[in-house]
Every structure is written in C-alpha cells, then in structure tokens.
Amino acid sequence: MDNLTHSLAGALLGQMGLKRASRFALAGCILGANAPDIDFIVPFFLPVDYIAFHRGPTHALFGLPVMAAGTVALLWLVDRLKPAKPGTTPFRAWPLFLVTLLAVISHPFLDWLTTYAVAFFAPLGDRWYSANAIFIIDWVYWIILGLGIWLSVRRGKRGGAHTGRPAQIAGGILLLYIAANVAWSAHAERTLAAALRQRGIQPRLAVASPPPFAFWNRTMAWRSDSIWGSGNFAPGTGLSLNPETRPLNLDDTRFLRARATSRQVRSFLYWSRMPIVVEVAGRPVLTDQRYYRALDDKSVPAAIRRRAPSASFQIPLDLPSEP
Structure with missing residues (x-):
C-alpha cells in the first residue's frame, strides 16, 4: 500500500x-x-x-x-x-x-x-x-481510516468518554471491507479457473486484480504452462474472457541469454509471479502479466492512463548484459 x-x-x-x-x-x-x-x-x-x-x-x-x-x-x-x-x-x-x-x-x-x-x-x-484483493492505493481505506481518526480525536478534545470507540468501529468496518474483497477476488479466481477448464485449458495461475477506484471490479489474468490470457469480472455481468491468447515466450533465446547474463533480469524473475516476454515497439521485453497494460482497464480515468509511465515493470532484453 x-x-x-x-x-x-x-x-x-x-x-x-x-x-x-x-x-x-x-x-x-x-x-x-x-x-x-x-x-x-x-x-x-x-x-x-x-x-x-x-x-x-x-x-x-x-x-x-x-x-x-x-x-x-x-x-x-x-x-x-x-x-x-x-x-x-x-x-x-x-x-x-x-x-x-x-x-x-x-x-x-x-x-x-x-x-x-x-x-x-x-x-x-x-x-x-x-490476496489480490485491494488496489495499491484505495480511496475507501482513506475514508474509513480518516473518519475513525478524526472522530476519535474530536471526541477526545470535547472530553467525551470512550475516545477510542470511533477508531475501534472504523477498524471493524475496515476489516469487513477487507474480508469482502478477499472473498470476492477468491470467487473471481475460482470462476475463471473453472471456465478455463471447461475450455480444455489447465490454468497454472489465475489472478484477480482490483483496478483503481472501481474496487468491485476485477481485471483477470491467467496462464497455463505455455499460454496466457486476460479477462474481466464484475458484479452483474460476471466473467468475460478475452478470446485472444498469447504464448509465454519464456523459451525465447533472447530471454534465456538475458537471464543468464543480467542480474536485473534475474531479480525481476525472483519477484515476478507471472513473467512473460512480449514485443514492445519491435523490441523484446520481459514483463509481468499483472502489470502489463494494467491501466488499459476502462475503470481507470483517462487522465491517469495518459500520465502513467508506459514502461513500468518492463525490462528490455536487448540491452548490454550486467554483472
């Protein structure tokens, strides 16, 4: 966070x-x-x-x-x-x-x-x-936490009893909000995995990512042993899968060479749960499914999409090797 x-x-x-x-x-x-x-x-x-x-x-x-x-x-x-x-x-x-x-x-x-x-x-x-439950910056958190703090401080300044009660109530509400989002993401991931199996695809990993602002929606990412894809999950409409699938490309010789020679690539792979190799502007790039074009979601305001760095979590594989 x-x-x-x-x-x-x-x-x-x-x-x-x-x-x-x-x-x-x-x-x-x-x-x-x-x-x-x-x-x-x-x-x-x-x-x-x-x-x-x-x-x-x-x-x-x-x-x-x-x-x-x-x-x-x-x-x-x-x-x-x-x-x-x-x-x-x-x-x-x-x-x-x-x-x-x-x-x-x-x-x-x-x-x-x-x-x-x-x-x-x-x-x-x-x-x-x-847990794949909350976006890294969540406005609901700010409201619940801020109100709990403000109400407790105000009660203390007025000399009221049980000054910590508003903060305690806010903490309880926050835990309920967290639990609901954890359960919602888990449900979305189970639904995605079941849908893929019905199509004859055995998912190795399915991740439901909450977009900014619209915490009730989920951007879905999945991968098998050789391919990956995406989709969306929302109340009312349920799961919608993108029909396009792409290869992981982890057998790309440029990636294998970079993994053997670049500490930056190895560090990225140590952290990355969903590594993929894609072409960006004609260049081979190592990235992670969770963050590759993550801000393309329609719930993200256009102003944020324009200002966000396009190369976040992307490592070019055609750069000189590092020790």
Missing part, C-alpha cells in the same frame, strides 16, 4: 487506545506502520535490486520484531534527549515495543492484500504471497 495508508493505519491503531501505553506510543504506531519500507535504502548500500528486496526481509516474519525494536530504540533516544514534562505518560519500553510491533505487523498485512505480494519468509523462503 501507499505510505499515506500505512500512516493512517498506524494512527488509527493509536487512537483505538494504544497511544496510552507509553510516551510516544502514537508516534510508535505511525513510525512502526511505515518501518518495513526502510528497505528502499538497501540497494544504495548492498548489491541487491530494489524489486527483489522490496517487501522481502523487512516485511517478513523474522524482520518484524527487528523493525519494532529499531523504532523503539529511536524513540528511546528522543526520550533521553527531550525529557517528558511533569504529568505526561512516562516512557515504558516494553509496552511501547508491543504497541509498535502491532503497528509494524499491519504493514505487511496491508501489503499482502495487493497484487504485488509479500515474501513472508524471506530470506529463508522465496515464495511470494498475495
């Missing part, structure tokens, strides 16, 4: 009542909810590619306590440098760690809901997990 959503999720956890656990507990919730994305700096210091490292170790089960401990250590240092005023909540390291850890856990959970996926067991495991 985008970092605004992660920040709002952390703030909502704090407003639910966790901010009373310790001095800087609200800050711990917000910082912890964003902490796993510190992985963006790693490629500047280590010989790794962002696409292979992002949503890996810092988002994995083994890394979450480390992210929480690092956040608490930073806030402990602030507490030492800026002593609390009399009457304020004291700094309590253990309660702050537990609160921050909960916020840190919210980060890979929200990321898992998108199609980009999370490597939950990195670096010991290389499998990527995804």
Whole structure:
C-alpha cells in the first residue's frame, strides 16, 4: 500500500487506545506502520535490486520484531534527549515495543492484500504471497481510516468518554471491507479457473486484480504452462474472457541469454509471479502479466492512463548484459 495508508493505519491503531501505553506510543504506531519500507535504502548500500528486496526481509516474519525494536530504540533516544514534562505518560519500553510491533505487523498485512505480494519468509523462503484483493492505493481505506481518526480525536478534545470507540468501529468496518474483497477476488479466481477448464485449458495461475477506484471490479489474468490470457469480472455481468491468447515466450533465446547474463533480469524473475516476454515497439521485453497494460482497464480515468509511465515493470532484453 501507499505510505499515506500505512500512516493512517498506524494512527488509527493509536487512537483505538494504544497511544496510552507509553510516551510516544502514537508516534510508535505511525513510525512502526511505515518501518518495513526502510528497505528502499538497501540497494544504495548492498548489491541487491530494489524489486527483489522490496517487501522481502523487512516485511517478513523474522524482520518484524527487528523493525519494532529499531523504532523503539529511536524513540528511546528522543526520550533521553527531550525529557517528558511533569504529568505526561512516562516512557515504558516494553509496552511501547508491543504497541509498535502491532503497528509494524499491519504493514505487511496491508501489503499482502495487493497484487504485488509479500515474501513472508524471506530470506529463508522465496515464495511470494498475495490476496489480490485491494488496489495499491484505495480511496475507501482513506475514508474509513480518516473518519475513525478524526472522530476519535474530536471526541477526545470535547472530553467525551470512550475516545477510542470511533477508531475501534472504523477498524471493524475496515476489516469487513477487507474480508469482502478477499472473498470476492477468491470467487473471481475460482470462476475463471473453472471456465478455463471447461475450455480444455489447465490454468497454472489465475489472478484477480482490483483496478483503481472501481474496487468491485476485477481485471483477470491467467496462464497455463505455455499460454496466457486476460479477462474481466464484475458484479452483474460476471466473467468475460478475452478470446485472444498469447504464448509465454519464456523459451525465447533472447530471454534465456538475458537471464543468464543480467542480474536485473534475474531479480525481476525472483519477484515476478507471472513473467512473460512480449514485443514492445519491435523490441523484446520481459514483463509481468499483472502489470502489463494494467491501466488499459476502462475503470481507470483517462487522465491517469495518459500520465502513467508506459514502461513500468518492463525490462528490455536487448540491452548490454550486467554483472
């Protein structure tokens, strides 16, 4: 998810009542909810590619306590440098760690809901997990989270009782929204797989991708051992399959040569769940079905389609090799 959503999720956890656990507990919730994305700096210091490292170790089960401990250590240092005023909540390291850890856990959970996926067991495991339920930027999230935070803050300023109640209700509504979208995507994927089998095609993977804005629709992507295709799924109309199928082209000699010589290609393949080789403007390109022409969906406003970079998640295969 985008970092605004992660920040709002952390703030909502704090407003639910966790901010009373310790001095800087609200800050711990917000910082912890964003902490796993510190992985963006790693490629500047280590010989790794962002696409292979992002949503890996810092988002994995083994890394979450480390992210929480690092956040608490930073806030402990602030507490030492800026002593609390009399009457304020004291700094309590253990309660702050537990609160921050909960916020840190919210980060890979929200990321898992998108199609980009999370490597939950990195670096010991290389499998990527995804619920394919929520677009990476979701306006419904913003409304639910924002209202829950605002109503709790307003109740607190007015001196009302149970100031965390609005945030708790918003959290419950958010979980219901998430559960409904997870179930809807799973239903769309099962429907797609069944339709393909009726046509004599054995799908190896079927993915339902929510487009931006129209969260009730799904852009469908499927692949067998040799071909791939697409479609759409929507309430009322159900499943519509694109009759065109195309080869995966993973036996293309240009791809095989690039895979053997280019670290960038290997990093892309480590992350990609649905790699394909296509021709773009006469050039061979490695891409991923989930994001290849993803913004062509009619539910995406034309202004966004015009401004979106056309080469996102595309690696030309005719470039010089990299070590």
